Amino acid sequence: MHVNNNITWADDTRFSVANDLTIYLFVHADFSVELGVELNRTESGPYEMVRGTENLQELGHIVSYKGKRSMNMWGDPYCGQLNGSDSSVNPPIDSNHVPERLYIFEPDICRSMYASLVGKASLFDLPAYYYEISRNALASKSAEPGNKCFCRKNWSANHDGCLLMGVMSLMPCQGAPVVASLPHFYLGSEELLEYIEGGLRPDKEKHNTYVYIEPTTGVVMKGVRRFQFNIELRNIETVPQLEKVPTGLFPVLWIEEGAELTTSLVEELKDARTKLGYVEIVRWLLVALGVAAFLGSAVVLLRSGSFKVWPRSRNSVSFIMRPGTFNGGGNGSKVR
Template identity: 30%
Template sequence: MSCCSITCAKWTTLSLSVILLILGIVTVIKWNSLFHYFEMKELAVASENTEGFKMWKETPIPMYMEVYIFNWTNPDKVEKYETIKPSFVEMGPYTFYEHHIRENVVFNDNDTLTYFNKRTWKFLPDQSVGTLDEKITVLNPIVAIVGNLIKDEHYLVKRALNFFLEEKNENIAVTKTIGDLLFNGYDDPLINIAMKLNMSKIHLPFKKFGWFVDRNGSATYDGVYNMYTGNKDISKLGIITEWNYESQTSYYPDKCGLINGTSGELWYPPHSSEEISIFASDMCSNVKLHRNGSGYVHGIEGNCYEDLPTGVRNVSKCKFGAPAFISFPHFFLADPIYLNKVEGMRPDASKHATKLLIEPNTGLPLKVYAAFQLNLLLEQTEGIDVLSRINTTMMPCFWFVQKAELSDDLARLAKLMLMGGNLGTYTGYGFIGIGALLLLIYLIILKRSWRDSDQEKLIT
């Protein structure tokens, strides 16, 4: 009985040792690649069943938009005296909760899907400085837009517009509520007059004006997107291939008009990429971000990307001919000529730089801080009295920042994903360690059985 027990223990120990050693070696060699394969399959948006699709379909990360509007304090003096600079006081923030839902999603055969992006905003009074009902004086955008559209027309056309401006008591400044300037919109008689002029250059796509009018809750406003699902090639995940069924916009020439980059919310794993690109429909073009160090969110390290170009970007062709230009807030990093033309700008790198923190192995956005300013070029125009005595000036209208940061729940999930590869490897090494220990025990048992066998021979 004793001999049988020793024999059983010996072979059982050897068997377990071999099994654990083989299992450990295979786990160490294959685990990372297998885990990475299944991880990337889950991150892709190739079907409605993947975790990547569920997170992309309705953005789970809380997003906020803070809007700051520039109150124009001296329009009457600027209109009368060319030596007076426009002076502005920043108002806000007016904070909104922003939510994104993808609608009309269609999976295509070429590893892409087509969709609309529905965005909704809800005002958060507790996180705002001021209400949507308070009034503010700003540059009259309709005067600036229509004036720019007909600045090269015959003098008599400009005098006709001037007649309407005087009849309707239109000035270069207008006082409206914050709500009307942003989402509600307001009626302006000049819009109807501009339509009645029946000029080929004037195509105003709105019946009332507001910077975000008709956008809240609209699935079609941002256009239709086509993007890679990442199923066949995870390095293409989230990259926009077409916008409004075109691979290149007509607003910019050559490479400047190519549609590329992600929407900014879904990313391929960038690893050590020095440059990434976001397609912004509001600019009808891409925004390039450059790697600049790293940072941490909830203990997760990510690569930090910043937008580094200087000056302003002309988006007038993208905005129906309006003299619209995008810059950083307060003309941060822009040519000093813009700052010197106005009063009240206070550029600050800590508030006015765009930054994006991405986990390099999964492409998970950890933190987003996207800050941009919209400006209108107010040009001196002969024939239109309210524009004939002003200096040509880049007028700041408002700036906004979109904020998002990984929540605690998603951070825990992300940590599990990042630890998964290491856990498997460590488990493999654990199997090898236990297998080696059992092998050592087997050798000890084997040595003892040999010793007992030799002693029995001596006795006999």
């Protein structure tokens, strides 16, 4: 978890107001987020997932979360879809049909997000496919019309609920006036950075969300998920604490969850890939031996003259055709 202790606040009224609102938010509001704790110590789910016994490409796909097959709080079947996995299990990647998008369900924000394919990569001396979060994943409705159903009017009286590029309201999800974004509003609108002068510096290396997938097994070799949670401060002249506060989004904290294969697991993965390579070689070798044996047998039979001509059956009928005799009522044909 990262708090905003790198921002110079001086005597800005926004800091004291945000501090009071943050305390109120976490004490009184029904708002909970998983702060990047280890997966085996975090209560999340239960999930219902596809085992991939009928279609391996559906391995790990989420069918339901906490008994729900869609996130109804968005009021739209498209935005409520449970796409992808929980990122712990993924199907192998077919090199001939590499998916352009990798979907992951994020329970903290009650929706599925996707990372876009960047290309092939190499990690730990192993081949991988590299995906990173797309700019359109948290795009405004003007940039990505499909995101319009994430706009909910009930969260703010100031607008229709559709926010700027790179942010989304969590009011329908968490029941609190919280706005999600990437850390330091990375991939967000430039307007968001103007609220905190000089305090926010989006950096791809520090604030990006990405994942490396080993194609043969679908194992996540390395991945990082990052989110920032903000609150909206509004200028309300009738409230003393808010009369001098400009309206805008105030960053409260951002969280980071990451995983990377250990050295021992990398070695096990390398060993598994080597054995699978041997199996593939043996498979094609057996196919080649089978074809060679068939061709060799055919050549031997041809050279030895062992093919027998079946005798003609007594019940067989043959027609002897002679030029110019067929049209004569059948005189040119002979039956025996």
